[in-house]
Amino acid sequence: MPRSKKILEQIKNEKKQQILQSALELFARKGYHATSVDQIAQKAKISKGLIYNYFKSKKDILLTLVNSLFEQMDLALPQVKPSKLTEEDIERYILTSMQALEQNPQNIKLYFMLYMQPDIEELVKPLVENYIDKIVNFLSPYYKSRGIHEPRSHILSLIASLDGLSLHYILLQYPEYKEIIKTIIQKFVYI
Amino acid sequence: MPRSKKILEQIKNEKKQQILQSALELFARKGYHATSVDQIAQKAKISKGLIYNYFKSKKDILLTLVNSLFEQMDLALPQVKPSKLTEEDIERYILTSMQALEQNPQNIKLYFMLYMQPDIEELVKPLVENYIDKIVNFLSPYYKSRGIHEPRSHILSLIASLDGLSLHYILLQYPEYKEIIKTIIQKFVYI
Amino acid sequence: MPRSKKILEQIKNEKKQQILQSALELFARKGYHATSVDQIAQKAKISKGLIYNYFKSKKDILLTLVNSLFEQMDLALPQVKPSKLTEEDIERYILTSMQALEQNPQNIKLYFMLYMQPDIEELVKPLVENYIDKIVNFLSPYYKSRGIHEPRSHILSLIASLDGLSLHYILLQYPEYKEIIKTIIQKFVYI
Amino acid sequence: MPRSKKILEQIKNEKKQQILQSALELFARKGYHATSVDQIAQKAKISKGLIYNYFKSKKDILLTLVNSLFEQMDLALPQVKPSKLTEEDIERYILTSMQALEQNPQNIKLYFMLYMQPDIEELVKPLVENYIDKIVNFLSPYYKSRGIHEPRSHILSLIASLDGLSLHYILLQYPEYKEIIKTIIQKFVYI
DNA sequence: CATGAATGAGCATTCATTCAT
DNA sequence: GATGAATGAATGCTCATTCAT
Numbered sequence: 019m020p021r022s023k024k025i026l027e028q029i030k031n032e033k034k035q036q037i038l039q040s041a042l043e044l045f046a047r048k049g050y051h052a053t054s055v056d057q058i059a060q061k062a063k064i065s066k067g068l069i070y071n072y073f074k075s076k077k078d079i080l081l082t083l084v085n086s087l088f089e090q091m092d093l094a095l096p097q098v099k100p101s102k103l104t105e106e107d108i109e110r111y112i113l114t115s116m117q118a119l120e121q122n123p124q125n126i127k128l129y130f131m132l133y134m135q136p137d138i139e140e141l142v143k144p145l146v147e148n149y150i151d152k153i154v155n156f157l158s159p160y161y162k163s164r165g166i167h168e169p170r171s172h173i174l175s176l177i178a179s180l181d182g183l184s185l186h187y188i189l190l191q192y193p194e195y196k197e198i199i200k201t202i203i204q205k206f207v208y209i
Numbered sequence: 210m211p212r213s214k215k216i217l218e219q220i221k222n223e224k225k226q227q228i229l230q231s232a233l234e235l236f237a238r239k240g241y242h243a244t245s246v247d248q249i250a251q252k253a254k255i256s257k258g259l260i261y262n263y264f265k266s267k268k269d270i271l272l273t274l275v276n277s278l279f280e281q282m283d284l285a286l287p288q289v290k291p292s293k294l295t296e297e298d299i300e301r302y303i304l305t306s307m308q309a310l311e312q313n314p315q316n317i318k319l320y321f322m323l324y325m326q327p328d329i330e331e332l333v334k335p336l337v338e339n340y341i342d343k344i345v346n347f348l349s350p351y352y353k354s355r356g357i358h359e360p361r362s363h364i365l366s367l368i369a370s371l372d373g374l375s376l377h378y379i380l381l382q383y384p385e386y387k388e389i390i391k392t393i394i395q396k397f398v399y400i
Numbered sequence: 401m402p403r404s405k406k407i408l409e410q411i412k413n414e415k416k417q418q419i420l421q422s423a424l425e426l427f428a429r430k431g432y433h434a435t436s437v438d439q440i441a442q443k444a445k446i447s448k449g450l451i452y453n454y455f456k457s458k459k460d461i462l463l464t465l466v467n468s469l470f471e472q473m474d475l476a477l478p479q480v481k482p483s484k485l486t487e488e489d490i491e492r493y494i495l496t497s498m499q500a501l502e503q504n505p506q507n508i509k510l511y512f513m514l515y516m517q518p519d520i521e522e523l524v525k526p527l528v529e530n531y532i533d534k535i536v537n538f539l540s541p542y543y544k545s546r547g548i549h550e551p552r553s554h555i556l557s558l559i560a561s562l563d564g565l566s567l568h569y570i571l572l573q574y575p576e577y578k579e580i581i582k583t584i585i586q587k588f589v590y591i
Numbered sequence: 592m593p594r595s596k597k598i599l600e601q602i603k604n605e606k607k608q609q610i611l612q613s614a615l616e617l618f619a620r621k622g623y624h625a626t627s628v629d630q631i632a633q634k635a636k637i638s639k640g641l642i643y644n645y646f647k648s649k650k651d652i653l654l655t656l657v658n659s660l661f662e663q664m665d666l667a668l669p670q671v672k673p674s675k676l677t678e679e680d681i682e683r684y685i686l687t688s689m690q691a692l693e694q695n696p697q698n699i700k701l702y703f704m705l706y707m708q709p710d711i712e713e714l715v716k717p718l719v720e721n722y723i724d725k726i727v728n729f730l731s732p733y734y735k736s737r738g739i740h741e742p743r744s745h746i747l748s749l750i751a752s753l754d755g756l757s758l759h760y761i762l763l764q765y766p767e768y769k770e771i772i773k774t775i776i777q778k779f780v781y782i
Numbered sequence: 783c784a785t786g787a788a789t790g791a792g793c794a795t796t797c798a799t800t801c802a803t
Numbered sequence: 804g805a806t807g808a809a810t811g812a813a814t815g816c817t818c819a820t821t822c823a824t
Contacts, residue, residue, distance in 0.1 A: 049325065075799080136240055183373070185376065205397070258790070267815065446810090449795085453809080512707060515762050556767055560752060560759050643821080644784080
């Protein structure tokens, strides 16, 4: 079962899940504006009106998806004490994250879509900042113990690299993809 | 008596630039779909109808902007023979590119917007692929001469890192930005 | 609780008829292009948007009207075996048809409008051809039994005469109308 | 030289002729509403603005064409004293008229288009009525001398038949066309 | 005379949202 | 809860007409 479904299951109501799942697929495939509420309803096999029992607007659906996405990303962080992190833990974390991307590009498309959706930018910004801080805090002890006294910008550049790779993967799907992950891991993890 | 052809041509070009500039600002700030032709016209201080004297559709405006963006990016490539590239050339190229981003974030927003616009994805993909190939070809001799026999994935990961950083910069504008550029340069250029 | 399917179906059909009736009147009075969807909606006392719940385009409304027109014309054919047709049957058929024209000139205006609408000409042509063939087949036995061995062109000239008269009637409404029908019947039926 | 050109030549101004000729072709091919002033200008190889030096509106162009059409139809009447008309004169007149249709279907398309253009119907009606009266007056002596005491409705049915045939010819172009003309002549002329 | 840039009203169509049932 | 008919504002685009040059 893909990770995204797990998260959506936390939302008890089955209808609501159907709506969110349908919206996610359509938003990722066609974009937010190009997806109509009608299409979401049809894909979810419910009536258009019912959507407004669960969500107060189309944008509300998007925001719910976003929150669910960030919850899911939180859960993906390894369950290890930061002070005990090893190279292998980090490598595994990166590989797992990138695998999630391959298996479920919809979520990542959604994630990037948010960057470009200026009318919700302000809502997403704190979520992204918070998530980045979490990763920085999580990885800092490791880099400090390896002699990097100001690891923040180091970690930020790692995240940027992975985000950039994800972006390229979605548009271009070039075959060197796995190779590049390795390159990034070598440059940023084993130091 | 009709106006001379030269003057007409000039007026036409100025108007066209006006429209393009207005559209760029609005597309970057609000997104392509959320920007109406009417808004572009108002910002350019012309009537809606006139836009269609210069562009055959809203999409045509976008594509013109995209093409101009890629032309600009081409021009930013250093005018040096690839075989004679030095570390400093590449560093300078990266710094200049990132400076362009700071000075003109609209263009980059437009660039990323294209990744998320499924209905034009197909039009942009070849442009991006072509541009990436250009950079790869341009930088390959340098990396080969430094002992990297398959430099393609190495260069791709550099581009991904810079793209990722640009993306973060647009949304987050974190203060470590300059620091991260340096980190990336150190990891990917001086090897 | 949603409305029962039967009731919904009924509402739908009534609304559809309302729209079609309004469109027919306007198309006949002002022409297809000179009639706006807005005007149809106003005449049908519904909102413009609702029209698109029932018809996928303005042209779709026109085509529905045209099909219904040809269905009506089919029904007007006498329910007699062609081989048993008498002079009186044909005369009655012609008189009934022309009476329908008097009572409902809109339909005939629509019919002629199609001849002049180059963008739908191709759609209507087969309908007209098919209808003409039907009449030719229907009347042929009668004329053959009266010694006309190649009745097709004879029947075609009858149809042309009636169409021409209808056309004149619509524009000119001259008082000799009934007289002319008689003349045509005498010349083409009683032979 | 086709007859229509001759008529248009009476209008001295060459530019005006160009406009009218272009408009005629476009109106006949695409319909009045579907033809833009721009297209007329392009076909006439002049600027859009110049059209308004010669005609005060698009509709004015149409009306000028209509008047020219009726003038031309007047000229086509045989130059024989009505009292001296023979069967052969009438037959020749009908054959000539129908030949004109074959050679220049544009004019006839325009003629029928007028029937369907309700906003100019009122302007055309007197022209048509006048023309019909002319033919009636012209042919009446012939029919009277053949024993038809009220020839008006007889002549009207002849005109209707020919108009109906013309209409069919334009849309359907069936091969029996020539045959039908003969049938009509036999029924309406040789009595 | 001649041009074509410019306007503004109008058009078909879409769609998020509401609401009676 | 559930439906889908209905609304109305918005959108991209067209085009007859005007007018400065």
